[in-house]
Structures are given as C-alpha cells and as structure tokens.
Amino acid sequence: MGLDDIRGRIAKAEADAGRATGSTTLIAVSKVQPLERVEAVLDAGHRVFGENRVQEAQGKWPAFRERFGGLELHLIGPLQTNKARVAIDLFDVIHTLDRPKLANTLARLAQETGHCPPLFIQVNTGEEPQKAGILPRDADAFIAEARALDLPVEGLMCIPPVEEEPSLHFALLAKIAERNGLDGLSMGMSSDFERAIAQGATHIRVGSAIFGPRDYG
C-alpha cells in the first residue's frame, strides 16, 4: 500500500509550490480495488475516497460507513440523471456536473429533498469528443447557469488527454476557476498529481499509486 509514500510526495509538492502543508485533499480512488486493499487504507486512518460508478459505490460504502466514522465519499465518474437521487444521498461531493440536463435534475432534487452535496463542474479541457465535460469556451456561461439554479458549485474538475502535457490543462482549469471566483480545483491523478499541486489543485484523485494496479479481469 503506497499511502505513506503518496502523503510524503504531496507534502513535498506543496512545499515546492510554496503552499501550506495539508492544503491538498487526497481522494483515494478505490474503484475496482479488492475490499481488502480498501480496508487497509481505512485501517491506516485515511477517510476520503473516490468512486466512479454509483452502483459500485452503493455495493461497497454503506457497510464501510457503519464500521468507519468520518468517511467522505466523492463521485468522480459520469452521473446519469436517473441515478442522481441515489447519488446525492450516497456521496458527500460530486465532481462530475457536466451538462445542463444534470444541473436541472440536481436543482430539482435539491428543492425536493432540501439538500445537495458540494459540486465540481467537469471541464473538457482537451475538447475530446469521447470525454464528458463542458467545453472551455462554454464554461463561464455554464457556471453562471448552475449558480442561477442555486447549486453549490465549489470548483472545477478536469481529466487531461493522455497524450498531452497535463500542466497546460491544469493551468487552463485554474484560469477558468479564478476568473469565476471558484476556489476548488479537482485535478491530478497517479501519474501527474505533483504537477497538479504546482498548478493549485485543491483535490487530487489518486488510485493505482495508492492501491496498486486495478485488475479489470
């Protein structure tokens, strides 16, 4: 389990960037991982986790919540509108608000239930057709739209294209967030979280570097 190693690397990256120690939230991405590995990280005292599928999280986390206090669960994968009701009860933060239809659904549910978790808006910084997210040129308008619906928008999230230098995408995301007065930046994964911290990430999403490779077999 690589948790201690990652914590050390985060502290170093924060120091190198002149940032306060502990200013980055580490989301341990536990999707697909065997329960024993997740349990080992829980036993080590970590409490912030990320899952990319509602159904998978539903099967795993209610039982962990009964055994471990203070858990914070983040949804980092695409959210279908028909799963939004389940998601707002299961997750403490949703990183993947990526389209007007979902914004409208979440706003309606917030009215009905009186609650909505903090949200990050996913921006498709690489403008990749297969990837979810608001295009950079539409981001300002969409942020305004979500705010007009009274949604609790905390920040922005991106997943850079695999073949490109992620720092450019992190910088773009940070720029869009800044001009819209948003503090949260969900960016950086196992291979690039130090570069994300250098660009101001407040939340990094690290899976395989903590748990080991995912076995999709």
Ligand SMILES: *Cc1c(COP(=O)(O)O)cnc(C)c1O
């Ligand atoms: C799986 C996943 C991660 C973690 O990826 P690693 O490379 O294992 O760190 C981060 N963000 C999202 C959106 C993911 O789906």
